[in-house]
Amino acid sequence: MWVEAEPPQWSIYTRGQTDMERSSSSLWRKIRSRYNLVGNACENCNTPYFPQRIVCRKCGRKSRMVEKIYSGNGEVYSITKIRTPPDTFRDEAPYYIGIVKLDDGPKVEGHIIENGTEPKIGTRVRIRFRRMYVDGDEGLIYYHYKFEPV
Amino acid sequence: MTAGIVGYGVHIPIYRIRVEDIARVWNEDAESIKKGLGIKEKSVPGRDEDAATIAVEAARRAVRHAGIDAHSIGAIYVGSESHPYAVKPTATIVSAALEAGNRLMAADLEFACKAGTAGLQMVMGLIDSGMIKYGMSIGSDTSQGRPGDALEYTASAGGGAFILGREKNEIIADIIKTVSFTSDTPDFWRREGAGFPSHGGRFTGEPGYFRHIVHATKMLFEETGFKNSDFDYAVFHQPNGKFPIGVAAQLGFTDAQIKNGLLTPIIGNTYSGASMIGLAATLDVARPGQKILVTSFGSGAGSDSFAIEVTDNIESKRKNLEKVMDIVNKDRTYIDYSVYLKNRNSIRKT
Ligand SMILES: [Zn+2]
Numbered sequence: 001m002w003v004e005a006e007p008p009q010w011s012i013y014t015r016g017q018t019d020m021e022r023s024s025s026s027l028w029r030k031i032r033s034r035y036n037l038v039g040n041a042c043e044n045c046n047t048p049y050f051p052q053r054i055v056c057r058k059c060g061r062k063s064r065m066v067e068k069i070y071s072g073n074g075e076v077y078s079i080t081k082i083r084t085p086p087d088t089f090r091d092e093a094p095y096y097i098g099i100v101k102l103d104d105g106p107k108v109e110g111h112i113i114e115n116g117t118e119p120k121i122g123t124r125v126r127i128r129f130r131r132m133y134v135d136g137d138e139g140l141i142y143y144h145y146k147f148e149p150v
Numbered sequence: 151m152t153a154g155i156v157g158y159g160v161h162i163p164i165y166r167i168r169v170e171d172i173a174r175v176w177n178e179d180a181e182s183i184k185k186g187l188g189i190k191e192k193s194v195p196g197r198d199e200d201a202a203t204i205a206v207e208a209a210r211r212a213v214r215h216a217g218i219d220a221h222s223i224g225a226i227y228v229g230s231e232s233h234p235y236a237v238k239p240t241a242t243i244v245s246a247a248l249e250a251g252n253r254l255m256a257a258d259l260e261f262a263c264k265a266g267t268a269g270l271q272m273v274m275g276l277i278d279s280g281m282i283k284y285g286m287s288i289g290s291d292t293s294q295g296r297p298g299d300a301l302e303y304t305a306s307a308g309g310g311a312f313i314l315g316r317e318k319n320e321i322i323a324d325i326i327k328t329v330s331f332t333s334d335t336p337d338f339w340r341r342e343g344a345g346f347p348s349h350g351g352r353f354t355g356e357p358g359y360f361r362h363i364v365h366a367t368k369m370l371f372e373e374t375g376f377k378n379s380d381f382d383y384a385v386f387h388q389p390n391g392k393f394p395i396g397v398a399a400q401l402g403f404t405d406a407q408i409k410n411g412l413l414t415p416i417i418g419n420t421y422s423g424a425s426m427i428g429l430a431a432t433l434d435v436a437r438p439g440q441k442i443l444v445t446s447f448g449s450g451a452g453s454d455s456f457a458i459e460v461t462d463n464i465e466s467k468r469k470n471l472e473k474v475m476d477i478v479n480k481d482r483t484y485i486d487y488s489v490y491l492k493n494r495n496s497i498r499k500t
Contacts, residue, residue, distance in 0.1 A: 031246055032246070032249075035246050035247040036247065036249055038249075069249065090499055091197070091492070091498055091499055092197065092198075113196075113198075115164055115481040115483070116164070116481045116483050128207070129203050129206040129207060129210070129247050130196075130198040130199060130203050131197075131198040131199065131200060131203060132198070141200075141202075141234055141235070143202065143203065143243060143247070146198070
């Protein structure tokens with residue numbers, strides 16, 4: 001079962017890692033939810049979320065949230081081919097970003113790897129661990145989940 | 151020994167470049183190179199892959215195969231000569247990506263192509279001494295050959311991860327014995343900051359690869375009482391397709407014993423990954439009771455030799471296994487030399 005996704009935070013995918021991202025403390029706080037689909041779900045109505053929410057959107061404070069790590073298996077729900085990328089992904093274009101409807105969780109956004117077959121709406125995908133962005137020659141390497149057609 | 155293999159996983163990038171495509175650029179004869187090196191193509195990492203991402207993919211497959219909770223892993227060692235950072239461990243990236251928790255021993259290792267098997271020996275010691283319940287060693291590399299150098303035809307990308315444990319009902323293969331042969335040999339090196347490794351050319355073969363593998367393997371024979379014919383399979387480090395066949399012949403092994411674990415002709419030399427991927431491909435087909443010899447080699451130089459015996463658990467555990475040949479064949483995508491340069495960040499948009 002899946003429900004309405006969190007509002008997509010397209011910024012990091014379409015504009016590249018923003019200046020805000022270029023700090024190791026900011027990266028450190030987000031590592032778990034970048035390496036894996038670490039979300040949470042409402043104990044009362046089971047609504048799954050990613051990224052994590054402090055309270056359930058439906059039940060509010062009367063319920064408790066429990067951590068959930070989603071498998072990363074799912075289906076492409078919407079997809080865009082980026083031909084005019086932000087500077088940070090300049091050499092990667094064209095590439096795909098999209099929303100994936102997880103089998104065991106909500107809809108999540110992410111890069112979709114092209115592995116020989118062009119990913120389309122309905123394509124089955126699984127999670128992969130990849131580099132998202134490298135900060136010059138001396139900065140950090142930002143690793144992130146991506147999706148890959150099965 | 152108590153420690154045995156409870157799970158393993160491999161990752162090989164989908165991209166391949168053929169010997170012909172490299173030879174064309176340097177005006178060399180592809181047929182004689184293919185014959186001389188015993189290789190027809192090599193794997194190339196995607197632009198968003200490095201030794202850490204390859205280690206993570208292999209490690210995740212190993213955890214699924216073992217069927218254990220990643221939190222119960224007590225030690226993670228990652229062997230590579232292409233760690234993404236000069237300072238900042240790959241092992242911590244792997245531990246976070248596995249959700250292995252923080253109660254964990256971890257370190258990066260470097261010993262040219264044998265750092266992964268060196269990690270296996272460390273994990274064996276920790277398990278046999280009772281310090282940890284499960285430990286993981288990974289060999290992973292995105293190695294590079296200097297453009298125009300012979301190594302450019304073979305230096306490839308891939309990794310293998312092995313989880314060792316001590317519960318009899320979980321072990322798919324017992325490690326009966328391991329022994330190493332080590333000496334200071336300047337056959338291959340890379341200085342800090344240098345983009346490509348250097349090597350001693352013809353010097354690398356006899357005093358490096360052959361001497362160390364032969365000595366380590368013979369020491370293993372002496373200390374176990376086994377001989378070549380006691381093993382159903384043998385896996386040797388494979389910097390190209392020729393050396394492992396040559397060393398196998400010197401030690402009296404047949405082509406049939408080594409063919410399952412010989413991947414270099416179709417994926418290239420995955421460096422720290424090579425012996426581990428060879429062992430994984432052999433375990434993919436091995437039956438209970440069969441014996442496997444593995445002898446790795448790392449320039450600099452050293453060889454780790456292992457005598458391994460497959461247990462009855464191997465068959466039932468295959469339900470969560472992704473086999474090496476399936477990974478090698480899935481989504482294989484051929485690229486030419488210019489895309490190869492782009493994947494290595496050698497050319498960029500201006
Ligand atoms: Zn709720």
